[in-house]
Amino acid sequence: GASILAGVGVVSGWPVRIRIVLAFFGTLSFFLQSCGGFLWTGGIDFSRRALSLCTAEALKHRSTRMVPFRWAITSAGKIAADFAHAVRQLEGHEVVAVAARSEAAAREFCARHARGAAAYGGYEAMFRCDRHGADACYVATRPDSHRALCERLIARRVPTLCEKPLATSVDDVAALYAAAAASRTFLMEGVWTRCFPATAKARELLRGGAIGDVVAVQAEFGYAIANGCPDGVRGSAATGGMGRDIGVYLAEKALLAFDSRDYDLADARGVAVLGRGDGVDLTVAASARMVGRDPKRRGGVASLLWTGQCDTPEVCAVLGTAGSLRFAATHHTPRTLEVTTRTSRTASRTEVLDFPEPGDDGAHRWNYPGSISLQYEAASVARAVRAGAVEAPEWTHADSLAAHRIVERVRDQCYAPTADVDAAKPGDF
Amino acid sequence: GASILAGVGVVSGWPVRIRIVLAFFGTLSFFLQSCGGFLWTGGIDFSRRALSLCTAEALKHRSTRMVPFRWAITSAGKIAADFAHAVRQLEGHEVVAVAARSEAAAREFCARHARGAAAYGGYEAMFRCDRHGADACYVATRPDSHRALCERLIARRVPTLCEKPLATSVDDVAALYAAAAASRTFLMEGVWTRCFPATAKARELLRGGAIGDVVAVQAEFGYAIANGCPDGVRGSAATGGMGRDIGVYLAEKALLAFDSRDYDLADARGVAVLGRGDGVDLTVAASARMVGRDPKRRGGVASLLWTGQCDTPEVCAVLGTAGSLRFAATHHTPRTLEVTTRTSRTASRTEVLDFPEPGDDGAHRWNYPGSISLQYEAASVARAVRAGAVEAPEWTHADSLAAHRIVERVRDQCYAPTADVDAAKPGDF
Known part of the structure; x- marks a missing residue:
């Protein structure tokens, strides 16, 4: 003892x-x-x-604080490249192994983005990444491969950070978290937004009652797939539609406004424009209702909009009885938080809180906006893994499951229009 | 001949x-x-x-363009006072008769807001407002009285402008329009937002394709009843809930983005916080899907939020494939239109169009924000009535019916949660 x-x-x-x-x-x-x-x-x-x-x-x-946190990366894609460069510039982190479908792709990735890391062709060999003392594996392959890859990593008890969506159905998501819990292996869905300092501040303010009781949250997020889809699979069955791709960022906002530590999801509904003939959701207006576990917390609603048909400003407003909180564009990489205290129906006082993104050495042309801030996520994972936790407090298994429930419930409704309305005319996008 | x-x-x-x-x-x-x-x-x-x-x-x-447009006003309430003062400052308009529940109230109203107008106690005598050569009657009583009052005016073939909501159910709204059509009497629901120059410009821009194909519209509107409800009946069964009170302003935005001349409502859903024990909707997140009549128009969705629990910024964004259009606060009295053309996912160019409100002589302290702009609505009614029309092009009977359908469908759903979700916990507001 x-x-x-x-x-x-x-x-x-x-x-x-x-x-x-x-x-x-x-x-x-x-x-x-x-x-x-x-x-x-x-x-x-x-x-x-x-x-x-x-x-x-x-x-x-x-x-002596000198042990680096060692990353294995599964995928040689664009978000993986961004992640490698973010980690390269984060003190105390390094990339030690990379796996791609072909060894050539893995080698090229290492040469460009992770010099010195071991390159693997195929994922099976990669799963023995403990040979390189990897502390965690970052999975950034196509969403439809996430469940199988994560299951193998969890079976080997490799702490895993998996790009969102963690999987393409609630059942798959739940199965992965069950497997992680059973083997006491760390698993996190890569909802990096949750790891930003602006998000932490927002959660603190909201929980502390800075804007009174939260009544509603409103947010949108979208980009035009037609204007050039970075990986060619967005908005398709391979990703499970736009709801899986970016709807999770909006569900995250619902669970931020109504903190999943305090509120339960009571209902979720929506309407959609379906696309491309493969029937996935392309543009969706979704609603969710949250109820407080403590009767003192009244609960409220989320009004969410996602689309793959056009670029959107990407702002988010959390509305409370004593004021509001607004994430200026772009809310999935939050850097500016506006805290407004209303003094009357039309007058208010606003405080702007800025959270500049981490320094960037300029050596990499990012594939996605704001990717340098993947550093926050990498740091969150390192903290949690080093603490021996199976989940990160920033985006827990419960958070992730609730988000997927919102998206899936809404999608299921979109595919089954109510009987009393005109027949759906699926978009020909 | x-x-x-x-x-x-x-x-x-x-x-x-x-x-x-x-x-x-x-x-x-x-x-x-x-x-x-x-x-x-x-x-x-x-x-x-x-x-x-x-x-x-x-x-x-x-x-010689000297004939004034003569208004009769039914109600001596706050919005009626604002209307009288807006009309008083509008060239070629005058108030000739006012009716209230008591003659004393009508007399006091006339003394303060409509000097020289005839005062009536009770509405029955008022319906003979043709004795004063009234060109139209403005009904601004409580919403639950609208149907009966409008029916009597229509029966006497008095052109009628009725404050929104025109009635507290789609059936009542439809019945009034049917009566107006049968007797060829002008009838308009007072959705004054539609008569603002900024709205006319927005409709013109949207129909002209200024932001490409419209994909989605997002808007919110709310105020805290608890902070002081102007007429004591807001958010109650007397008004039919917040959906009838302000949801119509949001449905209006859906029908602006997807012009009801070109699109049909295909579906509407939502979730709500119900309130006060009388079960009306207090806070609602609503979704609507619109489909184009012409297959070239794809259609899209509306993401709408209304609340009686907190004051909100009241902004509205219309998102299109080539840009976006934003009504700066407050969108129900639109004065600023921002037209954004997106140049990439994160970059855009914005043109700001300003539409200053009409001049105000300062003699009246307005009960509601922006009421001087009731002038626009009065002018629209005069144009339509003088043209012998039964409806104003700014807010047609079809527009109004579609708006009430959106609100009612959503509300009906809110009162009947789906079976697979947790039981609703009505708010104790």
Whole structure:
């Protein structure tokens, strides 16, 4: 028992809660074996990497803050390139392995975006990324491949950050989180918006009642696929439609306004323009109703709009009884937060909070707007993985499941128009 | 026949269509009687006022553009006061009669807001407002009284402008328009937003393709009833809930983006926070889908939000394939139109069009923001009534019916949550 307390005390990054659990139950329920520098626990599973941090070697590095967080990357696509460059410029992070469908693509990716990383053709070999001491794997392949790849990584207990959408159905999303929980492996859907300082500030303000009781949230997000779709699969069945692609960013806003720690989703509805003959949702107006778990929290509604037919300003307003909070464009990479306190129906006072994006060395031409801020997400994952957590507090499994429920419920309705209305005329986009 | 043609030729304000009808069918189906300066027709009904314009006296005045448009006002409430003051400052308009529930209230109203007008206690006497040569009656009583009052005015063939909502159900709205059409009496729901120059410009730009094909429209509108409800009945069963009170302003935006001359409503859905125990909608997130009558027009969606729980910025964005159009706050009294042409996903060029509100002599402290612009609505009614029309082109019977259909469909859904979701928890507002 004493040994545990001593050993744990050194790992200052671990959360207080875990330290307390160990302190109280250490002598009762844990079996301590210090052998070859490894520490096992009987009752609680920690991820492989969290355990390796407890080796004498790791603790030495950690105490001098020199242990880098090592990333494996699955995919050699555009968002993967952006992620590699964001991580390259983030102190204490490095990319150690990259897998693509072909070895040539992986090698080219490493040469351009991750010099020195090991290149793998195919993902199977990559899953043994622990050979490179990878702390986590970033999955950035096509959405329809996410479930299978994540399942294999989780089966090997590799902490995983998977680009959104985590999967193309609520059932698949739930299955992945169940697998992660069962094996105590970290898994996060890459809703990077949640890791921005502006988002953290907004959550803090909203939970603290800065704009009174939240009544409603309104947000839109869209871009014209016709104007050039970066990866050729947006808005198609391969991604599960625009709802899976960007609807999740809007559901995120609903769950930010009505924090999923305090509110439950009660209902979600919507109408859609379907597209391309493959029947996926192209443009959707969605509504969600949230109810507070505590009766003191009244709850309210979310009014959300996503589209693959046109570029949109991408703003978001959270409306409360004492004011409002507005994410200036573009809200999926939030940098400006406007906090308005209304003084009458037409008059108000606004405070603007700026959160400049991280410095950029200019060596990479980003494929997506604001990608340097993938640094925030990488840092969030490192914190959570090092703490031995199975989820990041910024975007929990519950958050992600709720977001997919909103999108899926709305989509299901769009495919089944009510009987009393005129027949749908699917768009010929 | 010749007499008709000669007589009609002088009434230059009459539309070409009517003149042609008279010219062709005059000798066959009309009986002309010029007696005491009055003109009757047998086959086609004209409103009493349109007929009185044909008297020698009226024609003389009309030719020198000196005939004032004479208003009767039913109600001595706050919006009626604003209307009276807007009309007082509009050249060629005057208020000739006012009716309230009590004669004292009507007299006080006249003394303060319509000096010289006849005051009536009770509405029955008022319906004989033709004694004052009233050209139209403005109904501004509580919404739950609109249907009965309008029916009586229509029965007496008095051109009527009725404050929104015209009635508290689609059936009532339809019944009133049917009555107006049957008796060829002018009837308009007072959606004054439609009469603003900014709205006319927006309709022109949208129909002309200035922002490409319209894909979606997003708008919100709300105010905190708790902060002081001007007439004490807002958000209650007496008005039919917030949807009837202000939802119509948002449905108007859907029908502006997808012009009801070109598009049909295909579907409308939503979720709500219900309030006050009387079960009316307090806060609603609504969606509507519009389909083009011409297959070349794809159609799209509207994402709408209304609330009686908090004050909102009240902005509206119309999103198209080639740009967007934004009504700056407050969109129900539009003065600023921003026309944005997108040059890439994140870059755009914006032109700001300003439409200053009419001059105000400062003699009246307005009860509602922007009420001086009720002038636009009064002018629209005068134009239409003088043209012998049964509806104003700015807000037709079809527009109004479609708006009420959107609001009612959404509200009906809100009262009947789908079976697969958690039970609704009505707000305790």
